[in-house]
Amino acid sequence: MPDIVNHTFENMSTAQPHYDVIIAGAGPVGLFLACELALERCAVLVLEQAADPDSPLKRMPFGLRGLSAPSIGALHRRGLLDALDLHQRMKNPFVGPSSPGAKRPAGHFAGLVFHHEDIDMSQWPDQPDGLPASLLSEMAELETVLARRACELGVTIRRGAAIAGFDQEPDRVTVHAGDETFVGGWLVGCDGARSIVRKAGGFDFAGTEPEFTGYTFSAELSGAAALKPGRNVTARGMYLQSQPGFIVLQAFDGGAFHDAGLPVTREHLQDVLRRISGSDVTIETLHLATTWTDRARQATAYRNGRVLLAGDAAHIHSPLGGQGLNLGLGDALNLGWKLAATVQGRASEGLLDTYQAERHPLGARVLDWSRAQVALMRPDPGARALRAIVGDLMATRDGATYVAGRVWGLGTAAVRIA
Ligand SMILES: Cc1cc2nc3c(=O)[nH]c(=O)nc-3n(C[C@H](O)[C@H](O)[C@H](O)COP(=O)(O)OP(=O)(O)OC[C@H]3O[C@@H](n4cnc5c(N)ncnc54)[C@H](O)[C@@H]3O)c2cc1C
Incomplete structure (x- = not known):
């Protein structure tokens, strides 16, 4: 050598x-x-x-x-x-x-x-x-x-x-x-x-x-008991509460929200979570959130x-x-x-x-x-x-x-x- x-x-x-x-x-x-x-x-x-x-x-x-x-x-x-x-x-x-x-x-x-x-x-x-x-x-x-x-x-x-x-x-x-x-x-x-x-x-x-925007966030929730455990694929997307207040979502919007680079607000996440889960869960306080896609x-x-x-x-x-x-x-x-x-x-x-x-x-x-x-x-x-x-x-x-x-x-x- x-x-x-x-x-x-x-x-x-x-x-x-x-x-x-x-x-x-x-x-x-x-x-x-x-x-x-x-x-x-x-x-x-x-x-x-x-x-x-x-x-x-x-x-x-x-x-x-x-x-x-x-x-x-x-x-x-x-x-x-x-x-x-x-x-x-x-x-x-x-x-x-x-x-x-x-x-x-x-x-x-x-x-x-x-x-x-x-x-x-x-x-x-x-x-x-x-x-x-x-x-x-x-x-x-x-x-x-x-x-x-x-x-x-x-x-x-x-x-x-x-x-x-x-x-x-x-x-x-x-x-x-x-x-x-x-x-x-x-x-x-x-x-x-x-x-x-x-x-x-x-x-x-x-x-x-992409086909969806993915969200991962931590929050204080009320009404979270309405969320099922595990990973739930619904007629409107997917939600997962892997531990109390830690949520992952997939919203099939063609990746539009993520790509728009908009701030992830409590109101927006609550809308998406309610729509996908079909529950009336409320996000009281949002701690941290990030988005991603399937591009x-x-x-x-x-x-x-x-x-x-x-x-x-x-x-x-x-x-x-x-x-x-x-x-x-x-x-x-x-x-x-x-x-x-x-x-x-x-x-x-x-x-x-x-x-x-x-x-x-x-x-x-x-x-x-x-x-x-x-x-x-x-x-x-x-x-x-x-x-x-x-x-x-x-x-x-x-x-x-x-x-x-x-x-x-x-x-x-x-x-x-x-
Ligand atoms: C929600 C989520 C969950 C995931 N779960 C898993 C999992 O369970 N298992 C798995 O295998 N993968 C997982 N991944 C993917 C994994 O995180 C990435 O594939 C991995 O981090 C890639 O590592 P990287 O070093 O290539 O890039 P990065 O981790 O993105 O690191 C790139 C680095 O480059 C720096 N950088 C960027 N631009 C410049 C620049 N111009 N000059 C100098 N530095 C720069 C950045 O600051 C950063 O430190 C997940 C990803 C996400 C989003």
């Missing part, structure tokens, strides 16, 4: 520090990728637009995220899983109640719950001993753990540095953030759904438009010269079934060692392009998984009839095992690492 050249702070013609890789975004994907690259002794700079990493939307219950088997395995192998101690204490509130003697909910597809007792785990003999196939994590905790590890490994994280654009030359990328410029050999856009790197890099972002788009290419995309910057879809974070962590795992080998001149020809070849089809599969769920949740008689049939199939051993395998990412060999 040739000597590894660490280019940090080497004076180039620009007289600026030169990093092997600049990463846009200190979300979970950017931070995990930074750790992977730093483990391979790359000099890494992460530029993050937010000055403060903390946000109530990253903390419980808003920041709750399901981790699938490949993510759990990867975090375990990197010695990071034990640092995530919140998951030990959490029960999944998104899959509905479990009463004594009843089957234990394991997850959902389009709001239809599948159960542990129906799943044939012998299908996945490779699942490492002692590691669960799914866990819950909190975004704030996950990012804290990853940022701490990245710093231990020598990664530089600059917060309050919003990337506005970049210039690409044959041997480098110059990144502009505020009044400053940063020079790197490569740039990876991990800057989320509205990625500047994707837009400035001219990446095509192809896909489908499903994917970059047609993950690489343009020295610029690459990973995570939500490369693909977006509805959070139904909790796959986006796992998909992004898988991107980082796949890309990290390949980009490091390329930086260090030890990659075989075409190695870096296997990133797109391997990850793009998995991303497309997840987008279709989320689209299929939306199709089953549409408030129309055809979808209702189809839901009943899919629900019956999911109650069978083969059906539950198939859905669990997809939701938990079991058998997805391409995202595993040695």
